[in-house]
Amino acid sequence: MSSWHEYMKEKATINDLIAKGYRVTKVTELLDGDDVRFERVSGDGTLEIEELRLLTADGRKYLGSVLIAQLRASSASVSSVS
Amino acid sequence: MADLRTDLAGIRSPNPFWLASAPPTNTGYQVQRAFDAGWGGAVWKTLGSLVINTTSRYGGYNIGNQRVAGFNNIELISDRPLEVNLKEIYETKKMFPNHALVVSLMVEPKREAWHEIVKRVEAVGVDGLELNFGCPHGMAERGMGSASGQVPALVEAQTSWVKEAAQTPVIVKLTPNITDITATAVAAVQGGADAISLINTINSLMGVDLDSWNTIPQVAGKGAHGGYCGPAVKPIALSMLAECARHPQVTVPISGIGGVSTWKDAAEFLLMGATGVQVCTAAMHHGFRIVEDMIDGLSNYLDEKGLTSVDELIGKSVSKYTNWGDLDLNYRIVARINTETCINCNKCHIACEDTSHQCIERHMDVEGKPYLKVREDDCVGCNLCSIVCPVDGVISMVEVPPEAQPMTWNERVKALSAVGSGN
Incomplete structure (x- = not known):
């Protein structure tokens, strides 16, 4: 499989988790890829965790952009509250 | 003057x-x-x-x-x-x-x-x-x-x-x-x-x-x-x-x-x-x-x-001129081959196939004439094909829209550390 197709699958998984309300809470960089931990709090207050290993360089790059957007959004919301 | x-x-x-x-x-x-x-x-x-x-x-x-x-x-x-x-x-x-x-x-x-x-x-x-x-x-x-x-x-x-x-x-x-x-x-x-x-x-x-x-x-x-x-x-x-x-x-x-x-x-x-x-x-x-x-x-x-x-x-x-860590990782270029002026020497195909990312395909048109085409999704924009091409202007490296906002390696490292990262 071309690395592009592999990346598209990783990107779709990341987008799907973000669309479901998950946030990136931890990234562990390993020689075999990045292990990414996603968390969300469900309606009944339960902490739900999903873990994903990103193998492609494009996937790890995309996760970086998603994470920066997440941090900027958090920072903006904190600013607007304060 | x-x-x-x-x-x-x-x-x-x-x-x-x-x-x-x-x-x-x-x-x-x-x-x-x-x-x-x-x-x-x-x-x-x-x-x-x-x-x-x-x-x-x-x-x-x-x-x-x-x-x-x-x-x-x-x-x-x-x-x-x-x-x-x-x-x-x-x-x-x-x-x-x-x-x-x-x-x-x-x-x-x-x-x-x-x-x-x-x-x-x-x-x-x-x-x-x-x-x-x-x-x-x-x-x-x-x-x-x-x-x-x-x-x-x-x-x-x-x-x-x-x-x-x-x-x-x-x-x-x-x-x-x-x-x-x-x-x-x-x-x-x-x-x-x-x-x-x-x-x-x-x-x-x-x-x-x-x-x-x-x-x-x-x-x-x-x-x-x-x-x-x-x-x-x-x-x-x-x-x-x-x-x-x-x-x-x-x-x-x-x-x-x-x-x-x-x-x-x-x-x-x-x-x-x-x-x-x-x-x-x-x-x-x-x-x-x-x-x-x-x-x-x-x-x-x-x-x-x-x-x-x-x-x-x-x-x-x-x-x-800056540090590598301050370059935009989301900037993207890909190779495009002008099939009108290409002489089909295949140097770009061989270079890409043997030593780069295997994304230049050889095809035949309906009249049986050979042509080369870049599979842009897999092209990493390395420039090698345009460097080895013997005819000026045949292969252009063109910008394509980025998938995300500009992001440098240093910004990525900072973001990862902000959420907690390890290795």
């Missing part, structure tokens, strides 16, 4: 093109001939402790049809008496008062030795001094040249000794034979240098003769490392210039040296922060009159760009 005059730390020149300290500036006859041809300045071949040179001094490195892509020499500094040189310098300056006449100096690392030669040289009316801390062969074996230039403390000390005696601007010429040239550039500034020049020649052995097994060049069956220069060293020189030009502690003007052969090379050096350039190999290869094309070319370029003086060009690309 744009104003080509330059001012390097107070040394004024009618144009930015100087001959570097080297064989072309060995005598008054040569320097006067160069000024007549149009060179704006010259750095006189290094004066200092008297030497004896070998015969068989140069080696040329030809790549394909390009002769003298690289050039090597094992010649030392001037082997003529100081007084003879000084007389010719005096005469030359009298004949060409508006040209920049700088003299290169090299003595053993002793304060008194520097004081003596500075006073004697300045007494004949030079415009500036260039300290040769770069020559990599021969003199270095005696603690001079690059042997001094590789030790920041020695660069600083010797520069300060020269400044104690000098009345004219002092340029410190740096060796590239060092891991980080900014270390010696900063040392020169701390020693009081008015300007720096770079690069001197690079340690080199030009080759081995496959019949005799002698080195190239060889002296009675033996060789020694020499100094490498010429067009092939330009990228190395440009990189070192850029590192110095953007360094916050390198606060003095820079004279750019290293593979400058055309006005375009000179313009690149100026854009990357040089106030002027010094040339040697191109003059040795083609003669002094190459400066005519350099002057015309640079002048026309400035006019086309709407610039009124060469000063407006200096340093304009320095801010575009």
